[in-house]
Amino acid sequence: MAADASAKLAEILIATQLRESEAAAFSVRQNRFNEDVDDQQTPAPVTTSPRTTKKPEPATSALLKKCQPCVGVKCVPKIQCPAHVRMESHEKPQICDLPAGQLGYCCQTGQNHTAAVRERTVSSFPAILSPAILEEARRNFEHLMHGVAQIPVRRGFPDFAHGLVFHSTANDDLQNFAISNTAIQQVITTQLFGKKEQVPVDDFITNNVPVQFTETPLAQHCQPPPVCRQVSSPYRSLDGTCNNPLPRRSLWGAAGQPMERLLPPAYEDGIWTPRAHSQSDGSPLLGARQISRTLLADVDRPHPRYNLLVMQFGQVLAHDVTQSSSVRLEDGSLVQCCSPQGKAPLSPQESHFACMPIMVEPDDEFFSAFGVRCLNFVRLSLVPSPDCQLGYGKQMSKVTHFVDASPVYGSSEEASRGLRSFRGGRLRMLNDFGRDLLPLTNDKTACPSEEAGKSCFNSGDGRTNQIISLITLQILLAREHNRVADSLNQINPSASDEWLFQEARRIVIAEMQHITYSEFLPIIIGPQQMKRFRLVPLDKGYARDYNIDVNPAITNEFSGAAYRMGHSSVDGKFHIRQEQGHIDEVVNIPDVMFNPSRMRKREFYDDMLRTLYSQPMQQVDSSISQGLSRFLFRGDSPFGLDLAAINIQRGRDQGLRSYNDYLELMGAAKLHSFQQFPSEIGQKLASVYRTPDDIDLWVGGLLEKAVDGGVVGVTFAEIIGDQFARFKQGDRYYYEYDETINPGAFTPAQLQELRKVTLARLICDNSDRLTLHEVPLAAFVRADHPGNQIIGCDDPNLPAVNLNAWRT
Numbered sequence: 153m154a155a156d157a158s159a160k161l162a163e164i165l166i167a168t169q170l171r172e173s174e175a176a177a178f179s180v181r182q183n184r185f186n187e188d189v190d191d192q193q194t195p196a197p198v199t200t201s202p203r204t205t206k207k208p209e210p211a212t213s214a215l216l217k218k219c220q221p222c223v224g225v226k227c228v229p230k231i232q233c234p235a236h237v238r239m240e241s242h243e244k245p246q247i248c249d250l251p252a253g254q255l256g257y258c259c260q261t262g263q264n265h266t267a268a269v270r271e272r273t274v275s276s277f278p279a280i281l282s283p284a285i286l287e288e289a290r291r292n293f294e295h296l297m298h299g300v301a302q303i304p305v306r307r308g309f310p311d312f313a314h315g316l317v318f319h320s321t322a323n324d325d326l327q328n329f330a331i332s333n334t335a336i337q338q339v340i341t342t343q344l345f346g347k348k349e350q351v352p353v354d355d356f357i358t359n360n361v362p363v364q365f366t367e368t369p370l371a372q373h374c375q376p377p378p379v380c381r382q383v384s385s386p387y388r389s390l391d392g393t394c395n396n397p398l399p400r401r402s403l404w405g406a407a408g409q410p411m412e413r414l415l416p417p418a419y420e421d422g423i424w425t426p427r428a429h430s431q432s433d434g435s436p437l438l439g440a441r442q443i444s445r446t447l448l449a450d451v452d453r454p455h456p457r458y459n460l461l462v463m464q465f466g467q468v469l470a471h472d473v474t475q476s477s478s479v480r481l482e483d484g485s486l487v488q489c490c491s492p493q494g495k496a497p498l499s500p501q502e503s504h505f506a507c508m509p510i511m512v513e514p515d516d517e518f519f520s521a522f523g524v525r526c527l528n529f530v531r532l533s534l535v536p537s538p539d540c541q542l543g544y545g546k547q548m549s550k551v552t553h554f555v556d557a558s559p560v561y562g563s564s565e566e567a568s569r570g571l572r573s574f575r576g577g578r579l580r581m582l583n584d585f586g587r588d589l590l591p592l593t594n595d596k597t598a599c600p601s602e603e604a605g606k607s608c609f610n611s612g613d614g615r616t617n618q619i620i621s622l623i624t625l626q627i628l629l630a631r632e633h634n635r636v637a638d639s640l641n642q643i644n645p646s647a648s649d650e651w652l653f654q655e656a657r658r659i660v661i662a663e664m665q666h667i668t669y670s671e672f673l674p675i676i677i678g679p680q681q682m683k684r685f686r687l688v689p690l691d692k693g694y695a696r697d698y699n700i701d702v703n704p705a706i707t708n709e710f711s712g713a714a715y716r717m718g719h720s721s722v723d724g725k726f727h728i729r730q731e732q733g734h735i736d737e738v739v740n741i742p743d744v745m746f747n748p749s750r751m752r753k754r755e756f757y758d759d760m761l762r763t764l765y766s767q768p769m770q771q772v773d774s775s776i777s778q779g780l781s782r783f784l785f786r787g788d789s790p791f792g793l794d795l796a797a798i799n800i801q802r803g804r805d806q807g808l809r810s811y812n813d814y815l816e817l818m819g820a821a822k823l824h825s826f827q828q829f830p831s832e833i834g835q836k837l838a839s840v841y842r843t844p845d846d847i848d849l850w851v852g853g854l855l856e857k858a859v860d861g862g863v864v865g866v867t868f869a870e871i872i873g874d875q876f877a878r879f880k881q882g883d884r885y886y887y888e889y890d891e892t893i894n895p896g897a898f899t900p901a902q903l904q905e906l907r908k909v910t911l912a913r914l915i916c917d918n919s920d921r922l923t924l925h926e927v928p929l930a931a932f933v934r935a936d937h938p939g940n941q942i943i944g945c946d947d948p949n950l951p952a953v954n955l956n957a958w959r960t
């Protein structure tokens with residue numbers, strides 16, 4: 153029965169995707185970009201085409217001559233073989249065949265990306281750092297740290313909430329502060345060395361300056377990777393260490409490790425100075441807010457097929473795999489870069505060295521009404537170079553890079569202990585008149601208000617309270633853990649708390665991975681990229697894609713641009729639906745940011761879940777809701793922040809190269825004229841950028857039309873596809889691996905059970921069943937979409953994981 157329903161779900165997903173990819177095949181326009189359809193609503197989907205379960209062969213495959221197979225190296229999508237960017241033309245790698253009829257490169261460098269720079273003759277640097285440089289750099293650092301205005305960011309203001317999204321536990325914050333300071337000192341020393349020795353920028357961005365910090369005070373955080381005593385533990389570690397079995401790689405993917413890069417950074421000095429000038433004539437790039445207001449207006453374009461669960465699950469997944477952190481003042485408080493009420497940026501003398509405020513023009517159609525000319529923006533903190541060598545600034549991710557449900561369990565042993573009840577393997581919950589909610593947090597600063605009933609929730613992730621729909625899914629996942637732990641306890645009554653906790657965690661992580669790879673990701677990047685990157689889960693048997701050489705780390709391009717595509721899918725309002733489907737309340741999203749009080753209303757949780765699966769998500773395109781671009785974290789003030797501008801500014805802070813460089817990386821031609829865009833977009837682009845070489849990656853990616861069967865354009869699909877390939881190939885504990893790879897492998901029977909899990913099942917199993925009794929079978933597809941079907945939660949056709957396979 154259950155297997156039939158799984159097949160049915162796959163059929164719905166394929167059938168609804170096929171209709172659009174077939175339509176695209178007949179489309180006359182082969183343009184990469186969306187037409188600017190500002191005033192148009194998306195037409196209703198065609199509903200009459202016959203359903204089919206058979207996937208067509210990609211149109212080109214029959215015409216392609218088979219390429220020679222690679223010898224001794226792997227055939228990978230071009231984006232995973234970027235060393236060719238630096239090769240001479242005659243050295244281009246051999247072309248090879250990928251699944252889905254696409255071409256890749258026989259790649260020497262695998263996925264080493266920027267690390268794989270060919271040996272080059274190194275200029276003659278002194279091999280050690282002179283004490284004089286170290287001392288001067290130390291003094292510069294002290295001056296930077298202490299010579300700044302210590303203006304606190306006040307609680308209740310939008311900037312304060314912005315700071316909260318970088319928050320983890322108080323202890324972690326303190327430790328990160330110390331680590332980041334060492335890293336910043338290293339960067340300052342590198343800058344000084346570069347200037348004194350006249351080191352070319354190229355040598356820094358390619359990590360080609362083999363001068364060590366060892367035996368200097370700046371080596372204090374350059375400890376060697378920890379020795380793993382339990383490489384064969386059946387359970388992955390809480391902090392992500394010891395996933396790769398090789399001793400030198402024990403930190404790969406661990407919390408607190410640096411983000412990777414697909415391409416070398418675009419820092420202007422090659423070290424940490426943000427990208428701020430045009431490639432054409434060196435004039436300053438236009439400000440991020442100007443670009444946001446010109447190009448990323450708010451237009452209501454509901455997605456014809458997908459609902460807000462795609463957006464909301466997408467954010468949970470974002471929080472699972474990445475969390476950066478901003479530079480702080482010495483006492484751990486947030487840095488302010490603007491004068492009170494955002495009237496102006498602070499003077500250079502007062503300004504903190506990590507300030508990069510977003511300037512607002514006097515004619516701004518929104519912020520000018522409040523006299524705002526400056527939006528606070530602080531640069532991301534850094535981690536010391538893992539090889540203890542001079543080099544460019546590397547951003548830290550504070551959570552485990554793997555897809556491992558870290559928002560549920562935390563990213564450290566300590567955090568996870570604080571979340572457990574130590575009874576029956578369960579997580580602690582707040583029993584709110586019979587309903588299990590997340591426990592309340594002790595952190596007094598976590599929400600703007602401390603009023604009873606308005607206090608914030610605690611989970612494995614510091615961003616949980618950011619929006620109420622996110623809290624909903626965090627509750628759902630924590631309940632799922634306890635539901636699984638309780639069932640395991642019933643099946644194995646003598647099992648210990650530890651065993652029950654770890655097994656339930658292992659199952660919930662597998663469920664999270666299965667939903668990600670089987671239901672969510674195909675919607676985002678489309679079926680063809682799923683095949684090219686070998687991301688499709690198997691129907692039976694074990695997968696064999698583990699690759700000990702793949703670093704699972706998050707890339708700057710993914711966290712700073714491509715996966716922020718989700719911001720475009722956000723709707724500015726929730727139309728809260730009651731059981732009968734009529735709208736009960738329209739909630740503006742800024743009103744439920746860091747304001748969880750509604751969750752205490754008895755029926756709200758069920759109603760929110762129904763809203764998420766009924767209400768369409770917004771299309772991923774160049775439209776951003778004003779709920780994010782004007783009122784982000786508004787709280788009680790009349791205006792908020794602009795997340796679109798923040799994303800653009802963040803890309804520059806992280807040293808992301810321009811959009812054109814990523815086109816080249818994928819093997820596509822660079823754009824050389826704004827006329828290559830549809831005319832209206834081209835004109836707008838020309839009004840904010842001097843040359844196509846300046847277009848910010850996040851902006852360029854959003855302008856592309858969606859790939860067949862996916863919601864993002866080709867550039868984001870490539871960056872996201874590469875990232876999820878890393879999470880799969882670089883994670884020894886990936887749920888589909890057997891015991892030759894994964895020391896905690898599932899038995900064949902257990903794995904078959906896990907393959908039945910769907911988001912629909914999770915919703916049913918963990919709703920309050922007060923007002924929610926049914927779900928769409930394909931949970932991410934709009935309930936009203938033809939081909940999808942609503943199914944009762946008790947319907948035996950809704951597949952369920954049978955935990956009897958865990959009887960010991």
Ligand code: HEM
Pocket residue numbers: 314317463464465466467470474475476477618619710711712715716717718719721722741780795798799802
């Ligand atoms: C209501 C919904 C959301 C709000 C209010 C929100 C807000 C934010 C904020 C304030 C940041 C930090 C920005 C910065 O300073 O750089 C951020 C980062 C980010 N967001 Fe969202 N976001 C939302 C939904 C989403 C969704 C749906 C996705 C993806 C599907 C997403 C993906 C990301 C990613 C990848 C980052 C970077 C995280 C990091 O590495 O620190 N967000 N978001």
Ligand SMILES: [Ca+2]
Pocket residue numbers: 471472473551552553554555556557558559
């Ligand atoms: Ca994680």
